[in-house]
Amino acid sequence: MMTKRQLGMGRAGLGGTTRGAARVSGSGWQTSGGCRRVMRLETRAVAQGPTSTTVEVEVQCPSEEHGMKCSLQRSVKFASCEPDSYEAEECPAPLTSLTPEQLEQAYERCGLVTEYYAKTFYLGTQLMTPEKARAIWAIYVWCRRTDELVDGPHASRITPKALERWDERLEAIFAGNPYDMLDAALADTVRKFPVDIQPFRDMVDGMRMDLVKPRYDNFEELYEYCYRVAGTVGLMTTPVMGIAKDFVGDTEETYTAALSLGIANQLTNILRDVGEDTRRNRIYVPKDELEMFGITEEEVMACSLVTEEGGTDERWRRFMKFQIERARRYFKMAEEGVMKLEENARWPVLSALVLYQQILDSVESNDYDNFTQRAYVPKWKKLRSLPISYWMVVENSLKKLV
Amino acid sequence: MKRVTTSSRSGRSSSAATGDASTSSGGAAVGRCKCRCPGGLLLLRRGRLLSTTTSRRAAEGASDRFGGDGGERTPGVEGSILPGSLLDGTSLPENFSIIESSETMKDFGRMELKDMRDNIVARRNTIFLLMEEVRRLRIQLRVKEGDGDGATSAAALSEDAGAREREDEELYSSAIPFLPPVSTDTLKYYYWVYGLGVASLVIFGGLVAPAIEVRLGIGGLSYLELIESVGLPRQLAQVDPIVASFVGGAVGVLSALLVVEVNNVTEREKDKCFYCEGSGYLACGQCGGTGLVDGEACPMCGKTGKVMCTTCLCTGRLMATEHDPRIDPFV
Numbered sequence: 001m002m003t004k005r006q007l008g009m010g011r012a013g014l015g016g017t018t019r020g021a022a023r024v025s026g027s028g029w030q031t032s033g034g035c036r037r038v039m040r041l042e043t044r045a046v047a048q049g050p051t052s053t054t055v056e057v058e059v060q061c062p063s064e065e066h067g068m069k070c071s072l073q074r075s076v077k078f079a080s081c082e083p084d085s086y087e088a089e090e091c092p093a094p095l096t097s098l099t100p101e102q103l104e105q106a107y108e109r110c111g112l113v114t115e116y117y118a119k120t121f122y123l124g125t126q127l128m129t130p131e132k133a134r135a136i137w138a139i140y141v142w143c144r145r146t147d148e149l150v151d152g153p154h155a156s157r158i159t160p161k162a163l164e165r166w167d168e169r170l171e172a173i174f175a176g177n178p179y180d181m182l183d184a185a186l187a188d189t190v191r192k193f194p195v196d197i198q199p200f201r202d203m204v205d206g207m208r209m210d211l212v213k214p215r216y217d218n219f220e221e222l223y224e225y226c227y228r229v230a231g232t233v234g235l236m237t238t239p240v241m242g243i244a245k246d247f248v249g250d251t252e253e254t255y256t257a258a259l260s261l262g263i264a265n266q267l268t269n270i271l272r273d274v275g276e277d278t279r280r281n282r283i284y285v286p287k288d289e290l291e292m293f294g295i296t297e298e299e300v301m302a303c304s305l306v307t308e309e310g311g312t313d314e315r316w317r318r319f320m321k322f323q324i325e326r327a328r329r330y331f332k333m334a335e336e337g338v339m340k341l342e343e344n345a346r347w348p349v350l351s352a353l354v355l356y357q358q359i360l361d362s363v364e365s366n367d368y369d370n371f372t373q374r375a376y377v378p379k380w381k382k383l384r385s386l387p388i389s390y391w392m393v394v395e396n397s398l399k400k401l402v
Numbered sequence: 403m404k405r406v407t408t409s410s411r412s413g414r415s416s417s418a419a420t421g422d423a424s425t426s427s428g429g430a431a432v433g434r435c436k437c438r439c440p441g442g443l444l445l446l447r448r449g450r451l452l453s454t455t456t457s458r459r460a461a462e463g464a465s466d467r468f469g470g471d472g473g474e475r476t477p478g479v480e481g482s483i484l485p486g487s488l489l490d491g492t493s494l495p496e497n498f499s500i501i502e503s504s505e506t507m508k509d510f511g512r513m514e515l516k517d518m519r520d521n522i523v524a525r526r527n528t529i530f531l532l533m534e535e536v537r538r539l540r541i542q543l544r545v546k547e548g549d550g551d552g553a554t555s556a557a558a559l560s561e562d563a564g565a566r567e568r569e570d571e572e573l574y575s576s577a578i579p580f581l582p583p584v585s586t587d588t589l590k591y592y593y594w595v596y597g598l599g600v601a602s603l604v605i606f607g608g609l610v611a612p613a614i615e616v617r618l619g620i621g622g623l624s625y626l627e628l629i630e631s632v633g634l635p636r637q638l639a640q641v642d643p644i645v646a647s648f649v650g651g652a653v654g655v656l657s658a659l660l661v662v663e664v665n666n667v668t669e670r671e672k673d674k675c676f677y678c679e680g681s682g683y684l685a686c687g688q689c690g691g692t693g694l695v696d697g698e699a700c701p702m703c704g705k706t707g708k709v710m711c712t713t714c715l716c717t718g719r720l721m722a723t724e725h726d727p728r729i730d731p732f733v
Contacts, residue, residue, distance in 0.1 A: 159500075162500055179686070
């Protein structure tokens with residue numbers, strides 16, 4: 001029996017036909033059989049008549065499965081290592097090419113870069129222990145540099161060869177031969193925490209996708225992209241946050257929740273930046289879903305769905321409601337998993353979750369105008385997320401006691 | 403930005419430097435660059451590259467003067483044998499890309515010292531020629547676009563230049579924090595505000611205040627009474643008015659100068675690439691910036707201790723723009 005919340009996403013207008021069989025599914029996601037990660041989502045499509053059908057869309061992502069498998073294996077191996085015994089592959093020795101002072105300097109630079117480019121995120125890292133914060137900075141800087149290759153001011157000069165070079169540098173980092181000091185900080189991090197290389201490789205592949213793929217036909221393709229550019233971040237940071245040697249809990253569920261948070265964040269980004277992306281000739285929202293709501297690609301590119309006189313087009317409103325509902329669903333899944341993290345990691349992660357979800361609220365309050373208005377969360381609301389998330393952590397711990 | 407107007411020469415571009423070249427046979431170009439630059443020889447060797455820089459010459463069939471497809475090696479002249487990849491028409495090693503790796507250090511490292519110098523000069527020359535061509539092409543483009551709107555080419559050019567001179571409303575960001583960008587028009591307004599402000603302050607302080615007996619303090623306390631009530635030494639109330647005004651003015655001026663300078667530094671800081679802090683390079687990850695690993699030259703950076711910053715591509719700037727000749731010299 002489905003709750004109103006699961007069913008109720010508002011009515012979705014439909015220009016074309018209903019899709020597939022009408023089946024009602026239960027909760028958001030479940031693992032089934034051999035395929036570890038199958039997302040079940042509902043698309044609520046209303047045909048011309050008054051009856052409504054709820055349809056299931058299964059999304060499979062083999063690269064995500066692979067990424068998760070590698071990360072899990074690595075954390076298991078790391079946990080099984082004897083302290084101070086270093087076996088080449090599983091438990092690599094600490095980085096010796098740099099002196100501790102040089103390494104410290106490298107981490108400091110990572111911190112400065114993080115603070116400069118992502119102030120709110122940096123504030124979040126201040127809620128963690130210093131070792132975790134440094135590790136997160138190193139990962140952030142690598143991800144940001146990778147992103148700037150394809151999205152930064154020199155993006156037009158990036159060729160596939162340049163990305164190959166970047167790949168080689170990544171392999172060198174994990175082999176203990178970092179090219180520059182920022183790489184060295186990451187090389188040190190991956191030796192101290194059980195971070196696997198596969199998510200990093202997937203992220204570079206995701207950047208490649210961005211170079212060649214300006215449109216997404218269906219949600220499955222979009223999910224693949226979201227996994228590569230955001231889900232991977234979850235896989236990279238979870239080992240830092242909570243998979244310590246003495247951690248007792250279900251590792252896989254923690255990773256799954258981290259993936260959900262990444263996907264939710266990326267979907268939020270996409271929904272916030274629809275207008276901005278059209279200027280770079282990119283539409284991330286799936287084409288088939290646009291069609292389902294009777295919207296054409298040309299209308300999106302022309303930014304004609306939001307006008308000064310008419311406000312937001314009703315079709316766009318319904319479309320956005322559906323998209324936002326799905327993003328919120330992923331946030332919910334992530335929230336459930338945050339409570340499985342290590343104690344001192346729950347608050348920062350939950351703050352990030354609460355804060356970022358407010359962007360969706362902001363899009364809604366702009367009447368779904370993501371073409372002319374930029375949805376942003378004002379400072380006071382950001383600060384407000386901190387006590388809210390703190391309370392959520394406390395509440396959850398109390399529930400467990402009772 | 404320099405606004406350069408050229409006299410309308412016919413479409414010959416960069417003919418001066420490339421000059422006349424005579425070749426003995428396809429492949430081995432043994433001509434002399436008219437400008438007698440030492441790089442001239444090398445320029446000529448780079449077959450296809452040269453022929454693209456002289457569009458007119460290409461039309462005249464000049465490309466075959468420079469020999470084949472440029473992919474052939476041309477050893478022999480002055481005994482300098484450069485790796486074939488450096489001499490071919492694309493003028494870049496095969497595996498060139500803008501992201502460095504430990505291999506790229508060695509690519510050019512194999513050359514002899516003299517060859518390196520010659521190559522640098524030759525490449526500089528080529529860059530200059532290409533930059534000049536871009537500039538002229540841009541002018542032609544503007545002219546053509548002007549044509550499309552119905553104006554004649556000459557008129558469009560001069561109109562363009564004149565319009566830009568008139569359009570002196572270029573906004574500069576303010577040196578003072580919190581103020582909006584300024585232009586020469588805004589500046590005139592500022593002069594007025596300054597003049598009025600100073601005049602009214604002087605009149606107020608010198609005439610109005612004593613006349614209406616403006617007193618500090620609540621309830622019309624005189625300065626001496628105020629000082630005593632607060633408990634400070636009496637000397638404060640006996641300060642000579644000229645000294646007082648001098649001190650006040652000096653403090654005001656110093657504060658203003660400091661504020662402006664701090665703002666200036668903040669603005670400049672924003673221009674810096676944050677990854678390398680404006681230096682354009684990052685410390686090498688293998689040797690930590692020392693250049694040596696186990697007493698020998700570091701394999702990654704080759705004794706330099708530094709490697710390229712991939713964000714700013716060694717420009718040190720956040721957004722490498724027209725200030726970097728590699729990117730966009732003339733607009």
